[in-house]
Amino acid sequence: MDMWNDDDWRGLTGNAQGLYLKLLTHPTLTYCGVADWRPGRLAKLTMSMTAQDVIEGAKELQAAAFAYVDEETEEIFLRSFVRHDGLLKHPRLSISMAKDFAAVASPRVRGFFVWELKKMFSEEPELKLWSDRRLQTILKGRSEDMKEFCRTSCQGEVKGLGQGLAQGFAMDDPKGLANPMAKVLPCDSMPTTTATTTSSKEDTSSSEIADAIFRPDVEALLGRLEARVQENGFRAPARTKKNQDAARLLLDRDRYTVEDITAIIDWATSNEFWRTNIRSMSKLREKIETLKAQATRTQPQSVRADTPVDPNKVLGADYWTPGTPPEGLSVDQEVLWAKEQRARHQEERVAEAKRRLQRV
Known part of the structure; x- marks a missing residue:
């Protein structure tokens, strides 16, 4: 609740504040x-919100040093989270925090996190968790002041808002950019580039304007495939121009509907063979006729409610964790709480696996 006493926080727009609060409660927050930085997915959590709204909110949060986005690694960092969430008051959670830090891909985000941790150490050196060797190792790492970085890179201003996604997504080549955010979240307005020339005549048939227009249907399909690929335990495909073009051409040139493509995505990522081979939209388009033919030949199966189903075989490997237990619980109560959360999660996975088998 302290945020409402912060003049900088109250100086943000409703869109930026809403995005920040959404991230604070997002399931992927470590x-x-x-x-996870997925503008399309974040937008779908709110009725009528678009990926452009999410990106504009993130630009504002970064200019005010509340958050930082590394588009290349698809991560967004909330600068003051570790200082205000009370994690450091619970020594046992420091182990989980150290594990999560090891999973952070962005070098810049890692530096920002270490800086905040060092500030906490200087302010509260008596905390028990500092004796943990994992935390000591993190404190020895390279650090960088995020506030200073945002001040010098954006001059504290929010420029270019309202320019739309066309300018952000047009910058396909990040070479020479001092700020990784400049590719999608520029501090200054950027000119729209021309469409990249490819060796495929078919892929260059669309106009430059078509490449620049934000397509909710294309973003929805890319998001669907990303989610299914991750559920199977693989790394999500990058949203490259090649994959964006593949989704657009499936709709505009090949005349498939969003429903058709979604059904094929679901079938392919559930199939024992194709789930390991279809991990990008470009590959899906390349094989879509084969996938369609095989899916058509597959006989629907009836899955009874009492039929044993292994969700890992249908949905892929599960890396879900219960998260942070409620405050005030004893060790035994925390163990029981985590056990109940895992049981509920497993029931949901079994139900989802049966629904997918029913649709195949």
Whole structure:
């Protein structure tokens, strides 16, 4: 609740504040204050919100040093999370925080996190968790002041808002950019580049304007495939121009509907063979006729409610964790709480696996 006493926080727009609060409660937020940066998915959590709204909110949060986005690693960092969430008051959670820190891919985000941790150490050196060798190792790492970085890179201003996604997504080549955010979240307005020339005549048939227009249907399909690929335990495909073009051409040139493509995505990522081979939209388009033919030949199966189903075989490997237990619980109560959370999660996975088998 302290945020409402912060003049900088109250100086943000409703869109930026809403995005920040959404990230604070997002399932992907780690103990390091790092969440997945997927504008399309974040937008779908709110009725009528668009990916452009999410990006504009993130630009504002970064200019005010509340958050930082590394588009290349698809991570967003909430600078003050570790300082205000009370994690450091619970020594046992420091182990989880150290594990989450090891999973952070962005070098810049890692530096920002270490800086905040060092500030906490200087302010509260008596905390028990500092004796943990994992935390000591993190404190020895390279650090960087995020506030200073945002001040010098954006001059504290929010420029270029309202320019739309066309300018952000047009910058396909990040070479020479001092700020990784400049690719999608520029501090200054950027000119729209021309469409990249490819060796495929078919892929260059669309106009430059078509490449620049934000397509909710394309983003929805890319997000669907990303989610299914991750559920199977693989790394999500990058949203490259090649994959964006593949989704657009499936709709505009090949005349598939969003429903058709979604059904094929679901079938392919559930199939024992194709789930390991279809991990990008470009590959899906390349094989879509084969996938369609095989899916058509597959006989629907009836899955009874009492039929044993292994969700890992249908949905892929599960890396879900219960998260942070409620405050005030004893060790035994925390163990029981985590056990109940895992049981509920497993029931949900079994139900989802049966629904997918029913659709195949």
